[in-house]
Amino acid sequence: xxxxxxxxxxxxxxxxxxxxxxxxxxxxxxxxxxxxxxxxxxxxxxxxxxxxxxxxxxxxxxxxxxxxxxxxxxxxxxxxxxxxxxxxxxxxxxxxxxxxxxxxxxxxxxxxxxxxxxxxxxxxxxxxxxxxxxxxx
Amino acid sequence: xxxxxxxxxxxxxxxxxxxxxxxxxxxxxxxxxxxxxxxxxxxxxxxxxxxxxxxxxxxxxxxxxxxxxxxxxxxxxxxxxxxxxxxxxxxxxxxxxxxxxxxxxxxxxxxxxxxxxxxxxxxxxxxxxxxxxxxxxxxxxxxxxxxxxxxxxxxxxxxxxxxxxxxxxxxxxxxxxxxxxxxxxxxxxxxxxxxxxxxxxxxxxxxxxxxxxxxxxxxxxxxxxxxxxxxxxxxxxxxxxxxxxxxxxxxxxxxxxxxxxxxxxxxxxxxxxxxxxxxxxxxxxxxxxxxxxxxxxxxxxxxxxxxxxxxxxxxxxxxxxxxxxxxxxxxxxxxxxxxxxxxxxxxxxxxxxxxxxxxxxxxxxxxxxxxxxxxxxxxxxxxxxxxxxxxxxxxxxxx
Numbered sequence: 001x002x003x004x005x006x007x008x009x010x011x012x013x014x015x016x017x018x019x020x021x022x023x024x025x026x027x028x029x030x031x032x033x034x035x036x037x038x039x040x041x042x043x044x045x046x047x048x049x050x051x052x053x054x055x056x057x058x059x060x061x062x063x064x065x066x067x068x069x070x071x072x073x074x075x076x077x078x079x080x081x082x083x084x085x086x087x088x089x090x091x092x093x094x095x096x097x098x099x100x101x102x103x104x105x106x107x108x109x110x111x112x113x114x115x116x117x118x119x120x121x122x123x124x125x126x127x128x129x130x131x132x133x134x135x136x137x
Numbered sequence: 138x139x140x141x142x143x144x145x146x147x148x149x150x151x152x153x154x155x156x157x158x159x160x161x162x163x164x165x166x167x168x169x170x171x172x173x174x175x176x177x178x179x180x181x182x183x184x185x186x187x188x189x190x191x192x193x194x195x196x197x198x199x200x201x202x203x204x205x206x207x208x209x210x211x212x213x214x215x216x217x218x219x220x221x222x223x224x225x226x227x228x229x230x231x232x233x234x235x236x237x238x239x240x241x242x243x244x245x246x247x248x249x250x251x252x253x254x255x256x257x258x259x260x261x262x263x264x265x266x267x268x269x270x271x272x273x274x275x276x277x278x279x280x281x282x283x284x285x286x287x288x289x290x291x292x293x294x295x296x297x298x299x300x301x302x303x304x305x306x307x308x309x310x311x312x313x314x315x316x317x318x319x320x321x322x323x324x325x326x327x328x329x330x331x332x333x334x335x336x337x338x339x340x341x342x343x344x345x346x347x348x349x350x351x352x353x354x355x356x357x358x359x360x361x362x363x364x365x366x367x368x369x370x371x372x373x374x375x376x377x378x379x380x381x382x383x384x385x386x387x388x389x390x391x392x393x394x395x396x397x398x399x400x401x402x403x404x405x406x407x408x409x410x411x412x413x414x415x416x417x418x419x420x421x422x423x424x425x426x427x428x429x430x431x432x433x434x435x436x437x438x439x440x441x442x443x444x445x446x447x448x449x450x451x452x453x454x455x456x457x458x459x460x461x462x463x464x465x466x467x468x469x470x471x472x473x474x475x476x477x478x479x480x481x482x483x484x485x486x487x488x489x490x491x492x493x494x495x496x497x498x499x500x501x502x503x504x505x506x507x508x509x510x511x512x513x514x515x516x517x518x519x520x521x522x523x524x525x526x527x528x529x530x531x532x533x534x535x536x
Contacts, residue, residue, distance in 0.1 A: 009165065009169055041516070062374060064185075065295045067185075068195055072191070088169065094295075
């Protein structure tokens with residue numbers, strides 16, 4: 001178990017399985033808002049879904065309608081449990097506020113490097129902490 | 138963050154639930170970005186119009202806003218929709234899609250937003266002025282507002298630009314502040330950059346290599362607004378680049394000491410060639426040629442006509458051009474458009490190949506001169522894209 005400090009942006013307390021994108025995400029284009037499936041064929045997560053998982057990614061990028069894709073994920077009941085970015089920019093922040101999905105960023109470490117797919121993540125924004133329980137192999 | 142008494146009231150819900158949610162969005166973005174206050178904006182450009190990109194989720198957001206009958210408080214206009222309002226059937230758009238699309242446009246209209254449906258407001262009478270604070274959201278228009286006009290806007294999210302349009306406010310951080318507008322990287326452009334597509338390739342290369350940074354381009358010749366929009370759109374879509382300097386073009390560029398820029402790099406012919414090669418596929422039938430990302434200006438349309446010369450379009454070629462309704466309806470464009478249409482070229486307003494399902498659902502092998510369009514279209518695994526200069530495209534499709 002490893003515990004890191006994070007900056008809360010949209011509050012919440014969640015626990016779930018991590019899915020980690022090594023590359024920045026354009027929610028518009030890279031994610032299907034109806035299913036949560038990753039559409040970017042260059043991403044190693046291609047074909048997997050972020051629904052009901054803790055989605056870890058370096059930062060947002062691309063078209064600004066990405067915020068509505070995040071909102072759409074929530075309206076279609078396929079939203080991630082939480083969003084964890086190294087750096088949340090305003091596409092992701094606006095989307096998370098509208099969709100009311102917990103969002104944290106600014107860990108001192110690169111979250112995409114220290115968290116692996118399948119790790120169990122606990123987020124407590126009140127305590128500003130993120131716990132990583134490594135996947136058992 | 139400092140808020141005025143009125144802003145406080147808006148935030149806590151004294152002006153209604155909708156205003157409160159919009160203020161929460163603006164304030165939160167401000168807090169995260171260490172803004173000390175909110176500032177008034179001159180105009181807002183709002184993305185999130187195509188039903189193809191926003192889907193049904195936007196309607197619940199409209200419900201929230203229209204329940205309180207909110208209206209915009211500054212001049213505001215819309216990004217492209219998912220179809221041409223008149224010729225949607227020619228674009229092979231379904232009745233269901235069209236119905237939803239009209240509904241979205243009408244909802245925005247109810248809030249007092251102008252239905253320009255273009256990504257190039259600066260080409261149709263909405264040029265921003267130097268130093269003005271804006272809340273624009275279309276990523277290429279944001280980069281143009283900053284880098285070409287010297288106005289000041291961050292890359293607003295689609296909902297945050299709407300929030301800004303209604304409240305008339307945005308958070309004071311990022312590119313609104315002088316100190317954040319300096320270039321990070323000097324690009325010595327050694328490669329030949331002449332055609333609009335070359336500008337777009339240069340932007341693609343920078344965006345991919347220097348995500349989120351501000352370039353200073355030196356040694357680019359024959360810069361026009363139409364070529365700059367190709368550069369800006371590719372940098373913005375590939376690398377989230379929101380501001381740039383071009384020597385002798387960007388109003389702020391003359392205040393920059395080039396030697397003080399930390400990183401210097403050369404853009405060579407080799408780099409240019411490599412980007413073109415990213416978007417190529419083995420010879421096969423081209424299903425569609427598409428031009429107009431960003432929307433074509435009158436000048437761009439004239440260029441296409443000039444490449445047609447005395448030749449005609451090959452019979453089996455489907456050729457779609459995207460522009461703004463304002464350009465298409467202009468008196469000066471009428472004979473040009475007639476000329477293009479006589480050749481069998483289709484010209485659509487209000488939409489583009491990136492945000493319309495009419496392109497993605499019906500064509501597999503696509504040829505374009507825009508690196509932004511190539512970047513987005515090729516993400517669809519059913520689509521192959523060939524990126525070429527317009528002149529070369531025209532050579533291939535005419536006889």
